Structure formats: C-alpha cells, structure tokens
Amino acid sequence: MTQDFNLKSALKQYFGFDSFKGDQEEIINSVLNNNDTFVIMPTGGGKSLTYQLPALITEGTAIVISPLIALMKNQVDSIRGFVDDDSVAHFMNSSLNKGELNRVKQDLRDEKTKILYVAPESLTKQENIEFFKSIKISFVAVDEAHCISEWGHDFRPEYRRIKEMISGIDDRIPVMALTATATPKVQLDIQKNLGMSDANVFKASFNRPNLFYEVRPKIQAEKQIIKFIKENEGKSGIIYCLSRKKVEQIAELLQVNGVKALAYHAGMEAAKRAKYQDMFLMEEVDVIVATIAFGMGIDKPDVRFVMHYDMPKSLEGYYQETGRAGRDGGEGVCLAFYDYKDIEKLEKFTTNKPVAEQEIARALLNEVVAYAETAMSRRKFLLHYFGEEWDEENGEGKNMDDNMVNPKEKVEAKDEIKL
Ligand code: ADP
Ligand code: MG
Numbered sequence: 222m223t224q225d226f227n228l229k230s231a232l233k234q235y236f237g238f239d240s241f242k243g244d245q246e247e248i249i250n251s252v253l254n255n256n257d258t259f260v261i262m263p264t265g266g267g268k269s270l271t272y273q274l275p276a277l278i279t280e281g282t283a284i285v286i287s288p289l290i291a292l293m294k295n296q297v298d299s300i301r302g303f304v305d306d307d308s309v310a311h312f313m314n315s316s317l318n319k320g321e322l323n324r325v326k327q328d329l330r331d332e333k334t335k336i337l338y339v340a341p342e343s344l345t346k347q348e349n350i351e352f353f354k355s356i357k358i359s360f361v362a363v364d365e366a367h368c369i370s371e372w373g374h375d376f377r378p379e380y381r382r383i384k385e386m387i388s389g390i391d392d393r394i395p396v397m398a399l400t401a402t403a404t405p406k407v408q409l410d411i412q413k414n415l416g417m418s419d420a421n422v423f424k425a426s427f428n429r430p431n432l433f434y435e436v437r438p439k440i441q442a443e444k445q446i447i448k449f450i451k452e453n454e455g456k457s458g459i460i461y462c463l464s465r466k467k468v469e470q471i472a473e474l475l476q477v478n479g480v481k482a483l484a485y486h487a488g489m490e491a492a493k494r495a496k497y498q499d500m501f502l503m504e505e506v507d508v509i510v511a512t513i514a515f516g517m518g519i520d521k522p523d524v525r526f527v528m529h530y531d532m533p534k535s536l537e538g539y540y541q542e543t544g545r546a547g548r549d550g551g552e553g554v555c556l557a558f559y560d561y562k563d564i565e566k567l568e569k570f571t572t573n574k575p576v577a578e579q580e581i582a583r584a585l586l587n588e589v590v591a592y593a594e595t596a597m598s599r600r601k602f603l604l605h606y607f608g609e610e611w612d613e614e615n616g617e618g619k620n621m622d623d624n625m626v627n628p629k630e631k632v633e634a635k636d637e638i639k640l
Pocket of ligand 2 (some may be wrong): 268270364
C-alpha cells in the first residue's frame with residue numbers, strides 16, 4: 222500500500238504538520254480500513270485529527286457527535302480554515318434556523334461536506350435519521366465518548382441513544398469513539414453501549430513523568446501555601462478550591478502577602494474572567510486561585526505548580542487539573558491538602574441526589590481517600606486507577622512523588638493520626 226505516503230502528505234496539506242503524534246497514524250489506518258476504533262488519549266494528545274483527516278480523504282461524510290455547541294463551531298471554523306472551503310465542514314444543532322439547516326442539507330446532498338458535527342439531540346430526530354439514510358456516511362465518530370457512562374464525569378443521557386440512531390441509519394457504518402477518560406469502568410461502558418466490543422483499541426499512556434505528586438495533611442494549609450509560593454517566586458501556578466468563598470479568601474490572603482494573585486470562579490462576570498485569564502497567560506499575575514471553572518481549554522505551557530487546597534471529587538478531576546502543570550515537559554509540582562472532614566462535606570452535598578448517583582459519587586470519593594492515604598507511589602496508584610501498570614523500578618517518573626522520596630513508615634502513619 223502507498224497509504225503511508227498519502228497520509229503524510231495529507232497531514233501536511235491539510236494541517237501543515239510534518240509528522241504524526243503518538244498512534245495517530247495507526248488510528249487513522251484503522252478508520253480507513255472500516256474498523257470500529259476506540260481512542261483513549263489524554264487531553265491535548267491530538268484526538269480530533271484522527272477523525273478529521275480520514276473524514277477529509279474518504280468518500281462520503283463523517284458524522285461527528287460532540288456535546289458542546291460552542292466547541293462545534295470552533296472545530297468547524299478551524300477545518301474550514303485548513304481546507305479553505307466553507308462547505309467542507311458544517312454543524313447541525315438547535316442553534317440553526319430553518320434556512321441555515323436547509324443550506325447544510327443541500328451541501329450534504331451535493332457531496333460537498335466531508336465532516337458534519339451533530340449534537341446528540343439532533344441525531345435522535347427522526348427526520349434527520351431519514352435524511353442521513355439518503356446520503357453516504359463514511360463513519361460516525363463519538364467525541365467525548367465518556368458522556369455515555371454514568372461513571373464518567375459528564376454523563377449525558379442522550380449519549381446512550383447514539384447506537385440506536387446509528388443502527389437506524391445503517392448498521393454497517395464504522396464507529397469511532399474518543400475520550401480522555403481512562404478508567405476501565407468507563408471504557409467498558411462505552412464499548413458495551415456502542416456495541417463495539419471488537420473495536421481496535423488504542424490507548425495512550427497517561428503517565429506524566431515530569432509531574433511531582435504530593436499530598437500533605439491539611440494543617441495550616443494557608444501557611445504552607447504562602448511558604449511554597451515564596452520559595453517559588455515568579456513561577457506560574459494554579460490553586461484549586463471547591464467553594465467560591467474559599468477562592469476569594471485565599472486570593473486575598475496571597476495578595477496581602479505580596480503575591481501577584483487573582484481569584485477566578487463562575488460567579489464572576491464573563492468579561493472579568495476573560496481578562497484575568499489573559500493576565501495569567503501574559504504573566505501579569507503569577508497565581509490564579511480558582512474553582513474548577515478555570516482551566517478548560519487553557520494551554521499555558523509553563524504552569525509550574527497546581528495545588529488543591531481541597532481534594533477534588535474524583536481522581537479523574539484530580540488528573541485533569543494537575544495535568545495543567547508542566548505541559549512544556551518542565552517542572553510541575555502537584556500539591557494537594559487532605560483532610561477527611563472535607564470528604565465528608567463533599568459526601569453531604571450529594572445527599573439530595575438520586576440514590577444511584579450518590580453511590581457513584583461515594584465510590585469516586587472513596588478512591589480519592591485511598592489515593593490521599595496510600596503509602597504506595599502516587600504515580601503508581603493513579604496509573605493503576607486508569608488501568609495502566611507502572612513499574613516503580615524502571616518506570617518513567619520514578620521517584621517523582623512524596624511516597625517514593627520519603628517512604629511512609631508504619632510508625633509515622635500512626636503519628637499522623639495523632640495530629
Ligand atoms: P485532544 O482532543 O486529544 O484533547 P486536540 O485534537 O484538540 O487534542 O489536539 C491538541 C493539539 O495538538 C492541537 O493544537 C492540535 O493542532 C495539535 N496536534 C494534533 N496533531 C498534531 C501533530 N501530528 N503534530 C503537531 N500538532 C498536532
Ligand atoms: Mg478533543
């Protein structure tokens with residue numbers, strides 16, 4: 222096959238890149254050979270290209286299911302930019318009026334469109350299914366596929382109906398699923414639900430060898446934070462807190478201690494948030510104290526530390542948030558403060574939810590507790606949670622967590638409890 226050469230030149234032609242990242246090429250070949258394909262890769266790994274490139278070079282239109290209308294528009298704009306053609310990519314969701322929808326359908330009928338982003342709600346409409354039956358579909362890609370699973374951090378009931386819709390169009394259409402959620406439970410749910418047990422599975426490593434993981438007892442955490450920042454003056458960092466109130470308190474505390482810090486949470490005006498985000502990117506401030514509202518889509522390569530003033534609700538969340546440190550491969554310290562009382566508080570918040578949800582929330586919290594209290598290498602624990610075996614003796618990132626640097630003695634653990 223001359224496919225290799227063609228793929229490389231298509232990569233250059235459409236995206237301007239010289240080489241594939243990780244398993245991108247193998248993934249694309251799997252899709253081009255009409256296999257069901259399952260891609261598990263950390264955020265920023267380059268998943269989009271693995272459906273965009275095959276979509277552009279095969280016959281028919283690829284349907285991409287994506288949960289966020291705002292992201293759809295960005296993606297469509299960026300593909301139109303690569304290809305310099307407004308018909309090559311479209312989206313179909315509730316934001317389109319009748320006229321716009323008709324134009325999209327006309328381009329699809331004229332075989333001008335290679336990629337169509339569809340919201341799951343739009344896919345489930347019977348008239349759209351009838352329409353999709355009348356055009357040639359190359360494959361269906363389910364982006365953010367963890368939305369299928371109640372064990373994922375962003376469950377969407379409509380996502381569970383995707384398979385039924387695909388079957389309604391044509392059972393033979395190859396399906397691709399993509400996610401950055403690596404837990405075996407979520408993976409199994411996705412494969413079961415989409416009926417893709419025979420899929421080619423591509424799972425990238427979630428190991429981040431340059432990150433140092435540390436968990437400390439939450440005793441005078443404010444003092445510890447200030448000390449850490451003073452010792453790391455001028456470095457960029459993010460401090461996560463669970464409540465807006467705490468965010469504001471810590472930001473103020475840092476400010477009175479002469480640290481260039483700002484608060485960031487969803488209760489603030491959008492304009493202010495955007496401004497603060499820019500100030501962080503432009504290094505006019507060093508530290509952002511934030512709720513988890515901060516960080517989505519932020520790509521600052523030289524964040525040197527991520528702190529958790531409060532433990533997060535799940536290890537997925539913890540991994541995503543700590544993952545914002547050291548993107549450039551340089552130093553990245555991940556420091557969390559743990560107090561079992563905080564976990565109890567988090568558990569209380571879930572008591573007004575349906576029982577099934579409470580149980581899941583509790584199970585996720587138990588994993589957070591186990592991680593915080595473990596004497597094992599934190600990296601080993603985290604990667605094991607994501608279904609990945611990691612070898613303490615030879616693995617990348619060896620001696621890059623507190624438990625490896627200072628192995629906990631049983632005696633010490635007893636002392637800790639006395640505190
Ligand atoms: P994910 O969806 O896995 O989080 P994206 O698809 O958004 O990741 O890609 C992350 C970044 O990597 C994007 O800026 C993208 O342009 C870039 N990228 C993807 N593939 C390549 C490649 N082969 N070479 C260089 N950059 C790439
Ligand atoms: Mg993505």
